[in-house]
Amino acid sequence: MCLSFMIYFDNSATTFYKPPSVIGAVNSSLKYLSANPGRSGHSLSLKTATLVHKARINVANFLGLECGNVVFTLNCTHALNSAIFGIVKKGGHIITTCLEHNSVLRPLYELKRGGIIDLTILSPVSGTDFVTAKQVELAKRQETCLVIINHISNVTGAVQPISEIGSICKKYAIPLLVDGAQSVGYVDIDMGAMGIDMLTIAPHKGLHCPQGIGVLAVREGLSLKPRIYGGTGTDSLSLYQPLELPESLECGTLPTPAIASLNAGIKWTLKHTHSNREKLFALSDFTTSELKKISGIKIYTATNSVGGIVSFNIKGLHSMDIADILNNDYNICVRGGLHCAPLMHKFLGTMESGIVRASFGFETTFGDVNSLIKAVRNITHNI
Amino acid sequence: MCLSFMIYFDNSATTFYKPPSVIGAVNSSLKYLSANPGRSGHSLSLKTATLVHKARINVANFLGLECGNVVFTLNCTHALNSAIFGIVKKGGHIITTCLEHNSVLRPLYELKRGGIIDLTILSPVSGTDFVTAKQVELAKRQETCLVIINHISNVTGAVQPISEIGSICKKYAIPLLVDGAQSVGYVDIDMGAMGIDMLTIAPHKGLHCPQGIGVLAVREGLSLKPRIYGGTGTDSLSLYQPLELPESLECGTLPTPAIASLNAGIKWTLKHTHSNREKLFALSDFTTSELKKISGIKIYTATNSVGGIVSFNIKGLHSMDIADILNNDYNICVRGGLHCAPLMHKFLGTMESGIVRASFGFETTFGDVNSLIKAVRNITHNI
Numbered sequence: 001m002c003l004s005f006m007i008y009f010d011n012s013a014t015t016f017y018k019p020p021s022v023i024g025a026v027n028s029s030l031k032y033l034s035a036n037p038g039r040s041g042h043s044l045s046l047k048t049a050t051l052v053h054k055a056r057i058n059v060a061n062f063l064g065l066e067c068g069n070v071v072f073t074l075n076c077t078h079a080l081n082s083a084i085f086g087i088v089k090k091g092g093h094i095i096t097t098c099l100e101h102n103s104v105l106r107p108l109y110e111l112k113r114g115g116i117i118d119l120t121i122l123s124p125v126s127g128t129d130f131v132t133a134k135q136v137e138l139a140k141r142q143e144t145c146l147v148i149i150n151h152i153s154n155v156t157g158a159v160q161p162i163s164e165i166g167s168i169c170k171k172y173a174i175p176l177l178v179d180g181a182q183s184v185g186y187v188d189i190d191m192g193a194m195g196i197d198m199l200t201i202a203p204h205k206g207l208h209c210p211q212g213i214g215v216l217a218v219r220e221g222l223s224l225k226p227r228i229y230g231g232t233g234t235d236s237l238s239l240y241q242p243l244e245l246p247e248s249l250e251c252g253t254l255p256t257p258a259i260a261s262l263n264a265g266i267k268w269t270l271k272h273t274h275s276n277r278e279k280l281f282a283l284s285d286f287t288t289s290e291l292k293k294i295s296g297i298k299i300y301t302a303t304n305s306v307g308g309i310v311s312f313n314i315k316g317l318h319s320m321d322i323a324d325i326l327n328n329d330y331n332i333c334v335r336g337g338l339h340c341a342p343l344m345h346k347f348l349g350t351m352e353s354g355i356v357r358a359s360f361g362f363e364t365t366f367g368d369v370n371s372l373i374k375a376v377r378n379i380t381h382n383i
Numbered sequence: 384m385c386l387s388f389m390i391y392f393d394n395s396a397t398t399f400y401k402p403p404s405v406i407g408a409v410n411s412s413l414k415y416l417s418a419n420p421g422r423s424g425h426s427l428s429l430k431t432a433t434l435v436h437k438a439r440i441n442v443a444n445f446l447g448l449e450c451g452n453v454v455f456t457l458n459c460t461h462a463l464n465s466a467i468f469g470i471v472k473k474g475g476h477i478i479t480t481c482l483e484h485n486s487v488l489r490p491l492y493e494l495k496r497g498g499i500i501d502l503t504i505l506s507p508v509s510g511t512d513f514v515t516a517k518q519v520e521l522a523k524r525q526e527t528c529l530v531i532i533n534h535i536s537n538v539t540g541a542v543q544p545i546s547e548i549g550s551i552c553k554k555y556a557i558p559l560l561v562d563g564a565q566s567v568g569y570v571d572i573d574m575g576a577m578g579i580d581m582l583t584i585a586p587h588k589g590l591h592c593p594q595g596i597g598v599l600a601v602r603e604g605l606s607l608k609p610r611i612y613g614g615t616g617t618d619s620l621s622l623y624q625p626l627e628l629p630e631s632l633e634c635g636t637l638p639t640p641a642i643a644s645l646n647a648g649i650k651w652t653l654k655h656t657h658s659n660r661e662k663l664f665a666l667s668d669f670t671t672s673e674l675k676k677i678s679g680i681k682i683y684t685a686t687n688s689v690g691g692i693v694s695f696n697i698k699g700l701h702s703m704d705i706a707d708i709l710n711n712d713y714n715i716c717v718r719g720g721l722h723c724a725p726l727m728h729k730f731l732g733t734m735e736s737g738i739v740r741a742s743f744g745f746e747t748t749f750g751d752v753n754s755l756i757k758a759v760r761n762i763t764h765n766i
Contacts, residue, residue: 006427013419014636016427023413026640030406030593035716036396039723041706042716044389044399074457077613077635102622103613103635109622110612204636210413212595212638227610229493230460230486231723237734239485239492239725252460252486253397253587255595255638257409323424333418333425340422340614342622351620 007332007368012154012182012309012339012359014204014211021264022209029260036253038233048256055262056246059215062266063199064190067220069245072213072254076181076202077103079216082249083177083198084108084146086224090116092145097131098123098343099150099158104179105343108148118143123347129158129302133168140172147176151183155344155355157284157305159187166195175222181205185269186277187306197222203258207265208362213258218245226251276362281307283360283369290373296380300348300355310358314376316383319354326356330375334358390715390751395537395565395692395722395742397587397594404647405592412643419636421616431639438645439629442598445649446582447573450603452628455596455637459564459585460486462599465632466560466581467491467529469607473499475528480514481506481726482533482541487562488726491531501526506730512541512685516551523555530559534566538727538738540667540688542570549578558605564588568652569660570689580605586641590648591745596641601628609634659745664690666743666752673756679763683731683738693741697759699766702737709739713758717741 008016029051035044037052056070073079084107088094094108094117111117120139122131136147147169149160162178169176175197180189184199185206191199199217203209218224226241230251235242242248284307291297291312300311314322323336337354338345345351358372391399412434418427420435439453456462467490471477477491477500494500503522505514519530530552532543545561552559558580563572567582568589574582582600586592601607609624613634618625625631667690674680674695683694697705706719720737721728728734741755 006425008418008427010418010423010425010428013422013428014417016417018413018417023410026409026413027406030401030409034397034399034401034594035391035393036594039396040393040716040718041703041720042389042393042710042718043714044391044716045393045396074461074638075635078457078611081611081613081634101614102619105622106612106614106624106634110624113623202636210638210640211417211419211636212641214635228461228464229489230464231484231489233723236485236721236723237725239488240496241489241493251464251489252458252597253585253594255457255593255641257593257640258595258638320424327425331426333423333427335423335425337424338619340616340619342620 005331007371009332009334009358009360009372011361012205012357013335015206015208015361017362018208018210019264019268021268022261025260025264026210026257029257033256033260037256052254052256052259055259058263058266059217063217064192065217065219066192069218071216071218071246071249072259073216074212075214076179076200077214079200079214080104080179081107082216082224082227083200085227086249087146087175087222088117089145091143093118093120093141093143094146094148095120095122095136095139095144096148097121097150097160098347099153099160100148100341100343101150101154101179101181102340102342104148104150121343124158129156129304130160133161133164136165137168140174144174147174148179149176150179152186152306153302153344154182155339155341155348155357156300156302156311157309158302159304159306162196163194170195186308191217191219203262203265207262207269209261209265210258212255213262216249224249272362277307280360283364283366284308284310286366287358287369287373291376294377294380297376300350308360311355313350313353313355314380314383319356322356322379325379326375330371332372332375388714390754392715392717392741392743392755394744395588395740396718398589398591398744400745401591401593402647402651404651405644408643408647409593409640412640416639416643420639435637435639435642438642441646441649442600446600447575448600448602449575452601454599454601454629454632455642456599457595458597459562459583460597462583462597463487463562464490465599465607465610466583467531468610469632470529470558470605471500472528474526476501476503476524476526477529477531478503478505478519478522478527479531480504480533480543481730482536482543483531483724483726484533484537484562484564485723485725487531487533504726507541512539512687513543516544516547519548520551523557527557530557531562532559533562535569535689536685536727537565538722538724538731538740539683539685539694540692541685542687542689545579546577553578569691574600574602586645586648590645590652592644592648593641595638596645599632607632655745660690663743666747666749667691667693669749670741670752670756674759677760677763679766680759683733691743694738696733696736696738697763697766702739705739705762708762709758713754715755715758
């Protein structure tokens with residue numbers, strides 16, 4: 001089943017490598033801990049509930065969430081929806097950026113279309129890859145109820161100055177929601193120190209966990225309205241959704257095996273963080289330098305990228321065609337197109353062509369990136 | 384980690400036994416098919432997308448959904464929310480039953496509280512365990528936009544006459560949503576023949592799959608509004624959610640390992656259906672008969688139950704206390720309380736006491752149920 005001869009450069013979509021400890025945690029959960037957590041009082045259910053509780057603690061510690069709640073969802077998109085619809089108020093104003101993924105833009109545009117909110121979308125300051133705290137401050141209104149910032153762009157790897165924006169949000173008591181899909185696991189995060197009120201995670205990316213789990217971490221004191229309603233295992237006599245976190249946002253049976261994997265994924269990440277980050281930076285730095293030497297190549301990787309991502313185009317070719325050629329002729333998996341981030345491509349002027357994104361992972365070697373460099377060289381020669 | 388000395392009688396909450404083929408499918412997915420389906424055009428992503436597509440076909444075939452869509456969600460509750468919020472219209476009227484789980488009741492009560500819908504809740508005809516098609520017909524109004532029926536009660540195992548209700552719904556062109564959480568895998572379902580427009584599944588129950596996956600099967604022609612918005616891997620330039628199923632209701636990364644398990648789970652279920660159902664019926668029939676012989680026992684199991692569930696109380700004890708005693712003194716896991724079905728307990732007159740539910744599974748033996756019978760006998764003697 002494994003196409004093991006392929007070189008996988010799509011780790012920003014999902015990390016292909018899942019550590020044995022992560023797979024082991026899923027297996028153990030399926031074999032020995034299959035009871036339903038938080039639904040019954042018997043020992044097997046309590047054992048599973050303990051595992052889930054442990055995962056909440058581990059996630060909170062990993063993110064520097066000293067006092068608050070960890071909510072488990074299907075994926076990062078559902079976590080973002082829970083945060084956005086949870087906090088939004090009619091007549092509110094939301095500030096965000098053009099770097100956002102459709103998981104942020106589509107809920108916001110739906111709210112705007114429905115006349116619920118007004119929206120300000122900031123673009124990076126000319127000549128840089130980031131929006132500034134000053135821009136956020138200038139965009140702020142009396143009715144601003146939320147600021148949403150994509151920590152690391154899934155298109156260019158651009159890093160936003162979260163701490164500075166966090167300070168501004170704190171100054172005006174506006175909740176700050178950070179989309180950590182591409183950052184958690186790759187840069188250190190301390191929600192408290194950075195002034196983040198809500199943070200969403202895609203554990204199947206930087207934490208090397210399975211697909212099927214998302215996280216919304218919420219600081220204490222924020223009140224979020226449920227978007228989905230159902231059984232919570234609490235206050236069962238009530239025909240209305242309980243409003244206490246995390247249950248209020250967690251309806252129905254939890255994805256226990258994926259939650260179990262978080263404990264192992266965080267442990268693995270903490271152990272490999274330093275070496276993995278250094279390697280990813282070296283790999284992408286080398287690749288970018290080599291690609292720059294090839295005529296007809298345009299690089300889009302942000303100058304402040306922490307590594308792991310190389311974004312480029314070849315003059316005269318559509319990004320999807322480049323991705324197809326790399327896949328079919330060179331056994332290299334990259335992602336062309338728009339990466340579900342339309343406004344970022346509008347900003348970069350690549351709405352027509354898209355961009356080729358090569359995103360490296362734990363198993364990527366210099367041999368692998370050399371294959372990519374050689375392949376791109378060949379393709380440009382053959383145009 | 385395994386408390387293997389425990390007798391697990393909470394299979395209605397989640398089946399504890401996961402077949403090796405199901406665990407194997409999850410493992411294979413994690414090891415060899417970790418790419419993101421539907422997000423890139425490269426071979427590894429396409430391979431995963433093929434697996435997901437295969438699961439949609441298998442689910443559709445298994446349910447007799449000839450023409451329609453299979454939507455993957457976090458769990459059955461999210462599937463029900465997708466269906467309810469997807470179809471509801473302001474000023475609409477919804478018919479449902481007192482047998483429903485909070486996964487149906489809480490969304491409906493929220494819609495009612497918001498002035499969006501009016502609600503009719505039917506109770507079983509006196510002396511039976513089911514509502515009739517005639518009751519549905521009498522409750523129907525011009526503005527009725529949905530009928531929701533719990534196929535099999537999670538409290539008593541009561542089976543509702545879906546085909547008859549389906550005929551009535553078809554006659555008046557009212558969509559019928561069936562909550563199949565407790566039925567799929569335990570009784571044959573043919574959505575076409577039974578007149579079911581939408582069916583929800585909890586694969587971690589009757590299909591012996593992992594927790595972390597739900598299914599909404601929708602017949603062709605029904606239009607459902609999204610409740611959650613985000614990237615779909617389709618029409619990425621659009622800042623609005625695409626309206627085409629299944630993508631419109633599937634935002635963000637899918638739970639691929641759990642989806643992979645569906646293929647194995649359905650195969651396993653088909654192979655073991657006949658023997659497993661016979662065994663479950665024999666076990667619960669025997670247990671009910673024996674418990675009935677004990678003084679002070681009240682049985683709540685429905686007379687039309689297809690088996691696998693035994694619901695009872697012991698006079699003078701709260702159901703939660705009985706469950707605790709069974710767990711602590713006899714190593715037997717049952718579920719006391721309200722099972723997230725408050726109106727069913729109101730109907731049964733057990734809102735105060737709750738009910739003890741023993742739900743059997745693939746690994747349950749006559750030795751196991753004899754342990755339960757003996758334990759109950761002891762408890763009643765010691766009151």
